[in-house]
Amino acid sequence: MKFNSRIYVAGHLGLVGSAIIRALKQKGFNNLITRTHAELELLDTVAVQKFFEETKPEYVFLAAAKVGGIHANSTYPADFMRENLIVQTNVIHEAWRNGVEKLLFLGSSCIYPKLCPQPIKEEYLLTGELEPTNDAYALAKIAGIKTCQSYNLQYGTNFISAMPTNLYGINDNFHPENSHVLPALIRKFHEAKLAGSKTVTIWGSGSPRREFLHTDDLADAVLFLMENYNDSEIINVGYGQDQTVTELAETILQVVGFKGRLVFDPSHPDGTPQKILDISKIKSLGWKPGISLKNGLKQVYQWYADQDLPAA
Numbered sequence: 001m002k003f004n005s006r007i008y009v010a011g012h013l014g015l016v017g018s019a020i021i022r023a024l025k026q027k028g029f030n031n032l033i034t035r036t037h038a039e040l041e042l043l044d045t046v047a048v049q050k051f052f053e054e055t056k057p058e059y060v061f062l063a064a065a066k067v068g069g070i071h072a073n074s075t076y077p078a079d080f081m082r083e084n085l086i087v088q089t090n091v092i093h094e095a096w097r098n099g100v101e102k103l104l105f106l107g108s109s110c111i112y113p114k115l116c117p118q119p120i121k122e123e124y125l126l127t128g129e130l131e132p133t134n135d136a137y138a139l140a141k142i143a144g145i146k147t148c149q150s151y152n153l154q155y156g157t158n159f160i161s162a163m164p165t166n167l168y169g170i171n172d173n174f175h176p177e178n179s180h181v182l183p184a185l186i187r188k189f190h191e192a193k194l195a196g197s198k199t200v201t202i203w204g205s206g207s208p209r210r211e212f213l214h215t216d217d218l219a220d221a222v223l224f225l226m227e228n229y230n231d232s233e234i235i236n237v238g239y240g241q242d243q244t245v246t247e248l249a250e251t252i253l254q255v256v257g258f259k260g261r262l263v264f265d266p267s268h269p270d271g272t273p274q275k276i277l278d279i280s281k282i283k284s285l286g287w288k289p290g291i292s293l294k295n296g297l298k299q300v301y302q303w304y305a306d307q308d309l310p311a312a
Helices: 015-027 045-055 070-075 077-097 132-155 181-195 215-228 245-256 280-285 293-307
Strands: 007-010 059-062 102-106 159-164 166-168 199-203 212-214 235-237 261-265
Touching (some): 007 015, 015 166, 015 215, 059 077, 059 215, 077 159, 102 132, 166 215, 181 199, 181 293, 212 293, 215 235, 235 280, 245 293
Parallel strands (some): 007 059, 102 159
16 A cells, blocks of 8 residues: 555444554555545445445455444344445445455454364364354354455455454443443443442353454554455454453453452353464464553553543
């Protein structure tokens, strides 16, 4: 990419998209194309067609998606399936039709089987059953991967797919029910601290192991891949270390400064027992993460506390 290349970031206000925008600006790219949801409805095929014909982007980062935690995925599976399939199909098809030089599709580590070996290698895709609490979202993402591969095969496009692990960062969703585990815990601990609560209840047993990557690290990785990776096969982007949900909660407790104790509610589902990505492939190309979990949490908590968000 040249500094004046026309670069479209789909989903630029979201957790991942906003991090990609920050990284592009920081590196000096100055011809960024963005549209808010109000300006461009990516579910509208005709609107997406018109947008690509008018703007003619040369590079596309496809970070727009409907996302959520276990509760949201379990409650709205039809929405997660339909909206993600339509959005990614519209963008990928118009990228091909309008001669985009390269597109990077953002998948998710939930595409992998629930019980596959750890750490998860790229070749484990489609080797077993998915985690049922988010299989609709996972299947939509798998379809996006296969769509990119199919266009590469049939039309000779250069559409690549990166699979990030669990993400966190500024501009995350801190909704008390529809957020992922890390921002949900930040909110719980923050509100408990303000209320002077004695305990905070954590959904599940606390035993599942999770890996977390700061979105600024992910943004650095996808820019690196846009410059250095040209293969149809998926590539993992992770931190390379994991911890239990209990350990995560204890770290957030310290960062937030909550003085009470943890209580676990095993009536809620744990989800996948462990999920850590094998990142040897991207590391062999020359990229590795740089933001530790504790430092990243301090930054995100400071940002969250400054938002003055309403209580649940």
